[in-house]
Amino acid sequence: MTKTVRSLKVLEDPFNYHYPAGATIVTSHANGRNNAMAVAWHTAISRNPALYAISISDKRFTHELIMESGEFVVNFMPQEMGDLVAMVAGCSGREVDKFRAFEIESSPGSEVEAAVLTRALASYECKVMGRHPYGDHDIFVGEIVAVQYEPSAFGERGRLDLERVKPILYVGGDWYSTAEANSFYLDRAALIERAKEGSPTPRS
Ligand SMILES: Cc1cc2nc3c(=O)[nH]c(=O)nc-3n(C[C@H](O)[C@H](O)[C@H](O)COP(=O)(O)O)c2cc1C
Numbered sequence: 001m002t003k004t005v006r007s008l009k010v011l012e013d014p015f016n017y018h019y020p021a022g023a024t025i026v027t028s029h030a031n032g033r034n035n036a037m038a039v040a041w042h043t044a045i046s047r048n049p050a051l052y053a054i055s056i057s058d059k060r061f062t063h064e065l066i067m068e069s070g071e072f073v074v075n076f077m078p079q080e081m082g083d084l085v086a087m088v089a090g091c092s093g094r095e096v097d098k099f100r101a102f103e104i105e106s107s108p109g110s111e112v113e114a115a116v117l118t119r120a121l122a123s124y125e126c127k128v129m130g131r132h133p134y135g136d137h138d139i140f141v142g143e144i145v146a147v148q149y150e151p152s153a154f155g156e157r158g159r160l161d162l163e164r165v166k167p168i169l170y171v172g173g174d175w176y177s178t179a180e181a182n183s184f185y186l187d188r189a190a191l192i193e194r195a196k197e198g199s200p201t202p203r204s
Pocket of ligand 1: 023035036037038039040041042055056057059060061062063086088089090091092093094137170173
C-alpha cells in the first residue's frame with residue numbers, strides 16, 4: 001500500500017477528517033442561559049475517577065458559559081437527531097436561543113444545571129476539574145458526576161446495541177455517518193497466542 005504523505009507546515013485543508021468521530025452535543029448553563037453546541041473533539045481520559053475531556057475554542061459561547069459555571073453535559077445523539085447536531089453547530093448562542101429556536105427537549109441535570117437532552121442515548125454530567133489551553137482550543141477536563149442513559153439503547157455491560165440504535169458520527173465538513181450493526185468480537189489473548197505460534201489470523 002503506497003500512502004500519501006502531506007507536510008502539515010502549511011495548513012490548507014483540515015487535517016482531522018481522516019477518521020469518523022462521534023458528533024455529540026455539549027450543553028452548558030450560566031446566568032440563566034442554556035446553550036448547546038456540536039462537539040466532535042471529545043474523549044474519555046480516566047476510568048477512576050471517571051474523567052471526560054472536550055476541546056472547545058475560546059470563540060464559542062459555550063466556552064464562556066463553561067468558564068462561568070464550571071459545568072457541562074456531553075450528550076451522545078442518535079442518527080435521527082442529526083438535524084439538531086447540524087443546527088446547534090451552525091449558529092452561536094450569542095445570537096440565538098437555540099433551545100427555543102430549535103425546540104430542544106431537555107431537563108436540568110441531576111447534579112449540574114446544564115441540560116440533559118431528552119433524545120440523547122446517554123448524557124455525561126460533568127464538573128470541570130481543569131482547563132488546559134492547546135493551540136487554538138482549550139481542553140476542559142470534566143469529572144463525570146452522573147450518567148443518564150436510555151436503557152433500551154444499551155446491552156451487555158452497557159455497550160451500545162447497534163441492532164437497535166445508530167449513533168451519529170461526524171466525517172467532516174457538513175457530512176455525517178453512522179455505525180452499522182456488525183459489531184464483532186475479537187479475543188485478544190487468543191489472537192496474541194496465535195501470532196506467537198507463528199500462525200497469525202489472516203487479514204482479508
Ligand atoms: C460536527 C461538528 C463538530 C464540532 N466540534 C467542535 C469541537 O469539538 N470544538 C469546537 O470548539 N467547535 C466544534 N464545532 C463548531 C461549533 O459547534 C460551532 O462553532 C457552534 O456554533 C458553537 O456554538 P456556541 O457559540 O453557541 O457555543 C463543531 C462543528 C460541527 C459541525
